[in-house]
Amino acid sequence: MSRAPAIEVRGVTKRFGDVEALGGVDLVVEPGTVYGLLGPNGAGKTTTVRVLTTIITPDSGTAEVLGLDVTKHPQEVRASIGLAGQYAAVDEVLTGRENLELVGQLTHQPKSTIRARATELLERFDLTHAGDRSLKTYSGGMRRRLDLAASLVHRPPVLFLDEPTTGLDPKSRNDLWDLIRELVADGTTLLLTTQYLEEADVLADRIAVIDRGTVIAEGTAGELKSQLGATVLEVAFPDDAAAAGALATVGAVVAGAETDGSLVRAPVHDGARAAMEVLRALDDASVDVSGITVREPSLDDVFLSLTGHRAEEGDAPPDVDDPDRGGDR
Ligand SMILES: Nc1ncnc2c1ncn2[C@@H]1O[C@H](COP(=O)(O)OP(=O)(O)OP(=O)(O)O)[C@@H](O)[C@H]1O
Ligand SMILES: [Mg+2]
Secondary structure (H helix, E strand, O other): OOOOOOEEEEEEEEEEOOEEEEEEEEEEEOOOOEEEEEOOOOOOHHHHHHHHOOOOOOOEEEEEEOOEEOOOOHHHHHHOEEEEEOOOOOOOOOEHHHHHHHHHHHOOOOHHHHHHHHHHHHHHOOOHHHOOOEHHHOOHHHHHHHHHHHHHOOOOOEEEEEOOOOOOOHHHHHHHHHHHHHHHHOOOEEEEEEOOHHHHHHHOOEEEEEEOOEEEEEEOHHHHHHOOOOEEEEEEOOOHHHHHHHHHHHHHHOOOOEEEOOEEEEEEOOHHHHHHHHHHHHHHOOOOOOEEEEEOOOHHHHHHHHHOOOOOOOOOOOOOOOOOOOOOO
């Protein structure tokens, strides 16, 4: 079974002035699979997607979509991909239907089919009732759905979704996840970027964790999470000093315990049992506990364990230096 990869990125670098956005990215996405590119703000996710969708050219390295080099065959690549997400190009003034029909024209679909395709997509994305309204009247969730619909007009075999659910409420996010799952059920190859481990976990067959322009880990969600235990145990203490004082007691029960302010955190496999044992040990030592939590690891936990720094280290300033960025919608 050696089919050519649907997406193959080798040693891609990209600089913007002083900023090294990509420092040698490698990715291989098998056809018909969902690949998650997971990383915090400024990691290089959008830059990677922009290289693969021929919007920008890499400084070095190669990127191929369906065996076509993105710099040598940009037209052919564009014909076989769809792009939706963070900085999508839907027109505010036009209606939902007009946006879809415009994409049909721009992608050279047969005139006779464009209207029917728009109708079909409005239906599929639950936008029929809003099809003749200007996008200005759409909610965030509706825009994301229309944007996704627009990326599908020409039935691309390879789809790129750049943070498709960022900023959506949990219900809209879940709805969009369902739609995305339906999309890939028919064999579309999907590369999806996200800041949420949960999203990558739910949708992606494989995940690359990207940080500061390089891939720092790659594997299935299960493989990545097992690197730090299936769950995270967090014990809260009244203050930092109490946490520091309790570290040895917690550490004697569960390996890999670390303090974080007034918390002591440890990766564990059997969360409930570990919580009970830790509480018992702390009780025996007469240590006061403010709270205890057992939860799924977050991107932040994965990061901390892989890099020793948090995903949200410092608030990155908004990118105001790029005129073609529309900002988050
Ligand atoms: N056109 C540009 N001009 C200058 N710097 C840029 C440009 N595009 C990206 N960068 C910088 O490159 C780095 C990677 O940016 P990129 O947009 O790829 O990150 P991201 O992972 O998509 O982040 P986010 O989650 O915030 O969307 C950042 O430091 C960003 O500021
Ligand atoms: Mg981005």
